[in-house]
Amino acid sequence: MPLSAPKTRDALRTSARLSGQTLLVLLMTAVALWILGKMWSVVWPLTVALLLTTLTWPPVRFLRRHGWRPALAASAVMVAFLLAACGTIVGIAVPVASQSPQLATGVEDGIQKLRTWAAGPPLNIGDDQVTKALDTAVEKLQESVGSIVTYTVSGVSTIVDGVVTTVLALFLMFFFLKDGPRFLPWLARQMPGRLATDVPQVTARSWDTLGSFVRGQALVGLLDAVFIGLGLWIVGVPLVLPLAVLTFVTAFIPIVGALFAGFVAVLIALVSNGPTDALIVLGIIVLVQQLEGNVFQPILQSRGLGLHAAVVLLAVTLGGSLAGIVGSLLAVPVAAVLATVWTYLREQLTPQS
Numbered sequence: 001m002p003l004s005a006p007k008t009r010d011a012l013r014t015s016a017r018l019s020g021q022t023l024l025v026l027l028m029t030a031v032a033l034w035i036l037g038k039m040w041s042v043v044w045p046l047t048v049a050l051l052l053t054t055l056t057w058p059p060v061r062f063l064r065r066h067g068w069r070p071a072l073a074a075s076a077v078m079v080a081f082l083l084a085a086c087g088t089i090v091g092i093a094v095p096v097a098s099q100s101p102q103l104a105t106g107v108e109d110g111i112q113k114l115r116t117w118a119a120g121p122p123l124n125i126g127d128d129q130v131t132k133a134l135d136t137a138v139e140k141l142q143e144s145v146g147s148i149v150t151y152t153v154s155g156v157s158t159i160v161d162g163v164v165t166t167v168l169a170l171f172l173m174f175f176f177l178k179d180g181p182r183f184l185p186w187l188a189r190q191m192p193g194r195l196a197t198d199v200p201q202v203t204a205r206s207w208d209t210l211g212s213f214v215r216g217q218a219l220v221g222l223l224d225a226v227f228i229g230l231g232l233w234i235v236g237v238p239l240v241l242p243l244a245v246l247t248f249v250t251a252f253i254p255i256v257g258a259l260f261a262g263f264v265a266v267l268i269a270l271v272s273n274g275p276t277d278a279l280i281v282l283g284i285i286v287l288v289q290q291l292e293g294n295v296f297q298p299i300l301q302s303r304g305l306g307l308h309a310a311v312v313l314l315a316v317t318l319g320g321s322l323a324g325i326v327g328s329l330l331a332v333p334v335a336a337v338l339a340t341v342w343t344y345l346r347e348q349l350t351p352q353s
Helices: 005-038 040-065 070-098 100-119 127-143 145-190 195-235 240-250 256-273 275-305 309-349
Strands: none
Touching: 005 040, 040 070, 040 145, 040 195, 040 309, 070 145, 145 195, 195 240, 195 256, 195 275, 195 309, 240 256, 256 275
16 A cells, blocks of 8 residues: 555654754753853852752751841851761761771781782792782882872862862852742742743752752661661671761762772771671672662652652663763752653643643
């Protein structure tokens, strides 16, 4: 049966129109991302400040409802937040520093045990071979001094950028806490026509979404800290409390945070309790991280953000592949905000019965 010429032309026109519109949307998205990249030195502190503000806004709101002036409430919560952050750092650093001689001795003993084990069967690596390997490593190290200097300068630059970002984010956080409720009315006055209603509503919903993300991430970090801390305590690893606190703090940094906290815990178990307990600690950390990645985080964030668990996992994977650690950190809240905008658009475009 021959094809209908009019229907074929209509189908081709429709396909061409949809393809053109899709290409235009992709082009505008690429332009927006390019602009975002050029403004990243401002966008990143702004994003950090917003995330911190969602975490500290509830106590500020409580104080303001009980008669505190906005600036005083914001200042009090900021001081409490900074004290808590500094206390966390001190709580980790002081116990580690007090036991540093013991840890250093443990490291030396651990290295000696490894050399003794390597000298026996099945490896049968003699001291002369170890010395030769060390000499080769030193020679390669000397050959790559230039690269090390470059990496060091790059690292110092990264630290300076991090300090600047932190200071700017804290200033923005204070102003958000102090003047946050004024933002939506001001934004409504700047928008013409219906946008004066739509944009503030979408912004308010997005703010609630970010708050759910931060609270969910904090709860996931707390569960990680509790389970890993219990495991370390049962095994008998020292510095349980600092390691648990470190696990909670690094839970806000996807991938690298978990790896770093796990590496520190396994290292301390190795130098303090020996390789057997270190392997047990490694197994505990892997088990908890698997529970976090496949159970805790998808369920908690999917409930708090209105996203399916599969969407959360895909968003984290895509964000990590596109922008590394920062992409993994921002993937879920960005996906949730986009879902919030899409839900609002559907509500407005759905015919009212």
